[in-house]
Amino acid sequence: MSATKHHASQGSVATTSNNVYQTASDIIVKLDEKAGTIKSLVYKTAESVDKKRLYGLICETLKYREALTHVIEQAALLKQERKMSRELALVLSHDLLIGNGVSGRFKAIMAKHKSRMQSEFIKLKVRRKAKLNSDLIPERMKVADLIPRYVRVNTLKTTLKAVLDSLSKTYGLVLASETHLATNKKKLMTIDPHIPNLLVLPHGTDLHLDEMVIQGNMILQDKASCFPAFLLNPKPGSIVIDACAAPGNKTSHLSMLMQNKGTIHAFDMDPRRLKLLKNRMTQAGCSNVMTHLGSFLEATPASLGHVDCILLDPSCSGSGMLNPLESSEDDETEEMTATTADRLQSLSTFQLSLLNHALSFETVKRVAYSTCSIHQQENEDVVRKALQQNGKKWRLQEEVLSTWKRRGLPVFDGAEKVIRVSSAEDLACGFFVAVFERI
CATH class of the missing domain: 3.30.70.1170 (Sun protein; domain 3)
Structure with missing residues (x-):
């Protein structure tokens, strides 16, 4: 091979690698925005991109996302590479630490940080007692x-x-x-x-x-996702609020339980996801759903009139999600990013504000609160604080699905009245449900 041809070949490989890294990072952004699944987004990419390599890189990066995010933060990579997005940092860090090495024009950039990032990666493995890289993959994915x-x-x-x-x-x-x-x-x-x-x-x-x-x-619909509507158990003819409704699996379940009789007020702040909910309701034959574009926090008894019960399944960390690699606009969770203590605190505060608002509706007799989170901060802690602040009017329902053995963490009196779902033990998404009833 001539020197010219060899040089051209190297350039072609470098260009391909650059495209794969950049395209992979762009797709991760879209996945976080619920704009499709990995398969659908990879399929739509340009013909010049190696789709098999692209798909593998994205899947493997997302498996290790939590660990890679930790290493990137500890190594201060984004503070030194200020023009690099966090998504591009993830895919490059994967190939640097776990894959076959970084290629293309990003090779030299990542080489400057290699020793520091490898050091942080080793520290993380030691701290988590991970003998293999795969030991860093969250259990929910396994x-x-x-x-x-x-x-x-x-x-x-x-x-x-x-x-x-x-x-x-x-x-x-x-x-x-x-x-x-x-x-x-x-x-x-x-x-x-x-x-x-x-x-x-x-x-x-x-x-x-x-x-x-x-x-x-x-x-x-995952089994765990069916618990909230089933346990709320609205009767035909009821007036129900689905406080954070899109994309609508729980909404259509409510409608089915109500036999299409009564009214469901379905709230969501995202126009695109609310449109998806409307389409889903038409598809499922749900004719008793009224959609509201806006925050449930702005809804008042005066604006809605008599309401019998509320299903509240707010934005959460999604830490109970089993297959984030195939997450899409169908999923009823926030993006699957590494959950920091600050993020959990912010979510917990928001969730409590929504739950307190639901409990403030004078005519409401029952409220189901649920998350697809495994974290105590979003589950038992929120319920405990809500009971502390509303305990004179509300209590947890007794005998909630008595045939279900897995209950809340014993961190407050009454934790045995709430339900937890363990993905490993129950073969469904990690989940939490509490049903409040008016005293």
């Missing part, structure tokens, strides 16, 4: 491969039997109670023992393009 596919049957439009028949015909799935009919044990499905009309399908069952999903007959 558990994700074990989680079944949950499908909620939308009885506003179909029946449990019709869905079972469709799944059997289309995918060869067989009810566990009919195992004698199964030729493949991986084709078994069950009816969930806790949530009515919820089906448990084998992990990896892809239903996104299924006609019954597209038509709104089946709702793809």
